[in-house]
Amino acid sequence: MVISHRSVEHCDRLIGARRLVSMSSSFDKIPTIDLSLVDNPETTPQLLDSLHYALTEVGFLYVSNHGVPIDVIASLVQALPTLFSQPADVKKCVAMENSPHFLGYSSVGSETTAGVSDRREQFEFATELTEVWREGLPLYERLRGPNQARSLPPETFKSFLSDQHRLKLVRYPGLPPEDLDASKQGVGPHKDSSGWWTFLLQASPPEVKGLQALNKAGEWIDVPNVPGTFVVNIGQAFEVVTNGTCKATTHRVLSSSRERFSVPFFQGVRRDLTKIEAVETLKAHFESLSPGQESTEGHSIDSAFLRGKYDTWGESQLRTKVRSHRENGRKFYAQVYDRYISDDV
Ligand SMILES: O=C(O)CCC(=O)C(=O)O
Numbered sequence: 001m002v003i004s005h006r007s008v009e010h011c012d013r014l015i016g017a018r019r020l021v022s023m024s025s026s027f028d029k030i031p032t033i034d035l036s037l038v039d040n041p042e043t044t045p046q047l048l049d050s051l052h053y054a055l056t057e058v059g060f061l062y063v064s065n066h067g068v069p070i071d072v073i074a075s076l077v078q079a080l081p082t083l084f085s086q087p088a089d090v091k092k093c094v095a096m097e098n099s100p101h102f103l104g105y106s107s108v109g110s111e112t113t114a115g116v117s118d119r120r121e122q123f124e125f126a127t128e129l130t131e132v133w134r135e136g137l138p139l140y141e142r143l144r145g146p147n148q149a150r151s152l153p154p155e156t157f158k159s160f161l162s163d164q165h166r167l168k169l170v171r172y173p174g175l176p177p178e179d180l181d182a183s184k185q186g187v188g189p190h191k192d193s194s195g196w197w198t199f200l201l202q203a204s205p206p207e208v209k210g211l212q213a214l215n216k217a218g219e220w221i222d223v224p225n226v227p228g229t230f231v232v233n234i235g236q237a238f239e240v241v242t243n244g245t246c247k248a249t250t251h252r253v254l255s256s257s258r259e260r261f262s263v264p265f266f267q268g269v270r271r272d273l274t275k276i277e278a279v280e281t282l283k284a285h286f287e288s289l290s291p292g293q294e295s296t297e298g299h300s301i302d303s304a305f306l307r308g309k310y311d312t313w314g315e316s317q318l319r320t321k322v323r324s325h326r327e328n329g330r331k332f333y334a335q336v337y338d339r340y341i342s343d344d345v
């Protein structure tokens with residue numbers, strides 16, 4: 001290709017002009033890239049133009065409408081002061097000085113930038129990976145390795161589970177108005193006493209309401225059937241083992257004019273689990289996490305194990321069963337029947 005004198009001149013002029021433009025366009029604010037514009041083909045060119053400008057001229061940008069749920073961000077923001085206010089020895093449990101992968105906690109003054117000691121403390125995380133480095137591999141491969149999280153090993157909760165889980169097939173009859181006026185109680189307010197976690201299939205159409213959960217303000221919140229889902233709620237033993245960090249939420253079912261079906265599956269808890277074992281085993285882990293509040297009504301729910309009234313999970317579960325199904329209780333457990341029935345916790 002022959003490049004004419006004229007075209008070289010043209011190019012020079014262009015380069016000069018571009019240099020001028022870029023000097024004159026030195027940014028005075030950081031652009032915002034609205035990711036919702038990507039959803040519409042008509043606004044995509046505008047998005048790409050502003051992204052091009054941001055990437056080539058600024059090198060900094062905001063993204064808005066990014067899709068990360070606000071409550072996820074809010075709970076992270078809320079957790080930070082609590083995390084950093086942990087005593088030094090707790091933070092040291094995950095000290096970076098234990099990690100050849102430079103992962104974990106480093107205290108104020110232990111980091112240096114531009115030759116000067118920084119005044120910040122930090123917890124550093126990375127993609128969770130196993131350690132692969134050994135003598136002979138490049139030293140930088142030693143950067144690869146696991147995090148030092150304070151999370152619990154995956155098997156932790158298994159030791160609390162029982163050999164017996166329970167499943168119920170339940171029908172709430174549709175009631176005529178006069179019966180509904182007398183009582184709407186399909187099942188009264190309770191925290192699940194059968195154990196660990198409950199997995200519930202709501203087996204009637206979404207318009208058949210009934211299940212409600214009690215919030216911290218003492219209001220009953222509908223838990224309608226969302227097709228394709230199970231409702232999962234926490235049982236009393238899990239609340240105890242997690243030191244109240246995870247709440248066994250009070251719930252009930254209101255009857256209506258429509259028949260309703262449900263299928264709850266209750267994960268069982270070891271019958272010989274003692275309250276001391278339940279409280280102590282994971283105490284150190286959970287006591288640093290502050291238990292949330294519950295409503296006064298929720299707090300007053302009958303809960304023998306939570307109140308430490310019986311020594312074992314099995315006994316408090318037997319008491320609940322005897323009290324719930326009294327004919328059976330009288331028939332098979334006469335020796336404890338009166339005691340359990342009269343024992344309002
Ligand atoms: O039927 C339902 O939706 C809930 C039943 C329940 O809470 C229970 O049996 O513990």
Ligand SMILES: [Fe+2]
Pocket residue numbers: 190191192251
């Ligand atoms: Fe329940």
